[in-house]
Amino acid sequence: MLRLLVLRDLQTQYTKFRLGYLWTIIEPLGMAIVLWFVFSMLLGPRKLGLQPYLLFLSIAILPWWWFTKGISSMARVFQKNRGQLRVSLLPTQMWVLRVLIVTMMEFILSLPVIVVAMVLTRSWPGPLIVLFPLGIALQFILMYGLGLLISSWAVVIPDLARIVRIVMRAMFYLTPVLYSISNIPPGIRPYAALNPLVAPLGLYRVAWWPEEHESSFEFAVSLAICLIIFVIGYFTFRRLEPRILKEA
Amino acid sequence: MARIVITPDLGSVVAFDGAGVRLPKRERRHGSKRKQRIRRIAGEVSREEVWFLREASFAVTPGESVAVVGHQGSGREQLLRLAAGTLIPDEGTVRRSCPVIPVMNLGGALSRGYTVRQNIYLVAGLLGMLPDEIAARLPAIAERANVQKILDKYLGDTSRAVRGRLAWSIAMATEARAFAIAGALVVGQPDFMRECWDIVEEMKADGVTFLVASDKPSELIRFCDRALLLDSGTIVAQTTVADALDRLKLIEPPKDQVHFIVEESDDDDDEDLV
Structure with a gap:
């Protein structure tokens, strides 16, 4: 059932526009190029992040894209599927998983962007690339937990979807997408590590920049936060499930 | 963590034990979406919850057909939704020994x-x-709904009647042992409706269990073995269908009617990512 919904969603996505699949590539690539231009050409001398910057950016932008897209549609998932939810005898979490898997598939389909960036900058990953799938798994767990949390609260607070959008925008600058966690002054670095996205992003990047390894303490903190969010999300969802069904 | 738990050795098909549910009370919504939002912020629309069903206790034995009799807003639909498990009780428990298929609002799905x-x-x-299972029963569903020729057409291009037929045909094809039917909420042409009731009767003869809420007394009398009489959320009697319908006339319909308006989902897909 889940597979049917996911396939159908992807199909709509890719047949709606003439360029179809290409948009999955063009959108994040365009964004990476714009940001690369601003932060490495215009603001040249002050080096941000690690080199080559274009690659550094694209590796973080794709997962970020997945994250925001997923979370903001999860905030509306029960509003959108009200008709189906009313008669569904299947577990309620399925709707959250559906959004999560669809956005993850899009993310995986957009991975060629990284290959393009790799070719452009002629830099190849080291053996730690094996951690990349682990990053995906971790981000999946994080987003599932957060999705359960946000989707159920969105039923109680109808305006949560809007709030989430604002928070996401702030998160973009608070998350090491444009920069590396090692760019943050050591004094406030532990606080930056409270951001759950730090860990998956670190796992993605470490294959190209093994020196990122030095921030493993921050990664560990962030990892713990991911797991805590999952547990909180799971129990919140269970508690609010009757409420979700009532609003359906 | 499945929501619907099946208790096979229950003895009855559905068992309510002091079950009740409260829902947010909704006034009839009028005005535009923007107006509604303003009203909500201004606190004019209460989000307080009211009990739609309280302390309902009854059991349905296999093969029985039970009519749920009551005025609009008396908790009929909520009772059926609890039975199917598309609503979770706020008090008491609802248990079932087999899946109960909700035959209501299927068109909305x-x-x-x-x-x-x-x-x-x-x-x-x-x-x-x-x-x-779906693949195997697809031809039967298509035939009953009379949609063999338009299987690959988009549903938006079909008529209302087709959608009603389709929803019914799918529900009946589940071959489940129990159904919760809100007859008034099924759309369809009269002759198709008659056909539906014929099928339902056939299944009943086969030992399938039904819970039925309908606004047509004739259907209930013809089809159901006994009745639950609901008065504003309370089961006031468990009796014969004819008796329940008689006593319903003595109950005044609730004055402050609570309406449910199904909102269209808003499809604003304006996503900005940075």
Whole structure:
């Protein structure tokens, strides 16, 4: 059932526009190029992040894209599927998983962007690339937990979807997408590590920049936060499930 | 963590034990969406919850057909939804020994952006059928709904009547042992409705259990073995259908009617990512 919904969603996505699949590539690539231009050409001398910057950016932008897209549609998932939810005898979490898997598939389909960036900058990953799938798994767990949390609260607070959008925008600058966690002054670095996205992003990047390894303490903190969010999300969802069904 | 738990050795098909549910009270919504939002912020729309059903206790034995009799807003629909498990009780428990298929609002689950075939998979899947089962029963569903020729057309291009037929045909194809039917909420042409009731009667003879809420007394008298009489959320009597219908006339319909308006989902997909 889940597979049917996911396939159908992807199909709509890719047949709606003439360029179809290409948009999955063009959108994040365009964004990476714009940001690369601003932060490495215009603001040249002050080096941000690690080199080559274009690659550094694209590796973080794709997962970020997945994250925001997923979370903001999860905030509306029960509003959108009200008709189906009313008669569904299947577990309620399925709707959250559906959004999560669809956005993850899009993310995986957009991975060629990284290959393009790799070719452009002629830099190849080291053996730690094996951690990349682990990053995906971790981000999946994080987003599932957060999705359960946000989707159920969105039923109680109808305006949560809007709030989430604002928070996401702030998160973009608070998350090491444009920069590396090692760019943050050591004094406030532990606080930056409270951001759950730090860990998956670190796992993605470490294959190209093994020196990122030095921030493993921050990664560990962030990892713990991911797991805590999952547990909180799971129990919140269970508690609010009757409420979700009532609003359906 | 499945929501619907099946207790096979229950002895009855559905057992309510002091079950009740409260829902947010909703006034009839009028005005535009923007107006509604302003009203909500201004606190004019209360989000307080009211009990729609309280301390309902009864059991339905296998093969029985039970009519749920009451005025609009007396908790009929909530009782059926609790029985099917599309609503979770706030007090008491509801247990069932087999899946109870909710035959209400099925039209709302159909999706216009899907083809007829995809819709069959969608709704049958939501009702718990597995893909293989759906594939096997697809021809039967299509024949009953009379949609063989338009299987790959988009549902948005079909008529209302087709959608009603489709929803019914899918529900009946689940071959479940129990159904919760809100007859008034099923759309369809009269002759198709009659056909539906014929099928239902056939299944009843086969030992299938039914819970029925309908606004047509004739259907209830013809079809049901006994009745639950509901007065504003309380089961006031468990009696024969004829008696329940008689006593219903003595109950005044609730004055402050609570309406449920199904909102269209808003499809604003303006996503900005940075």
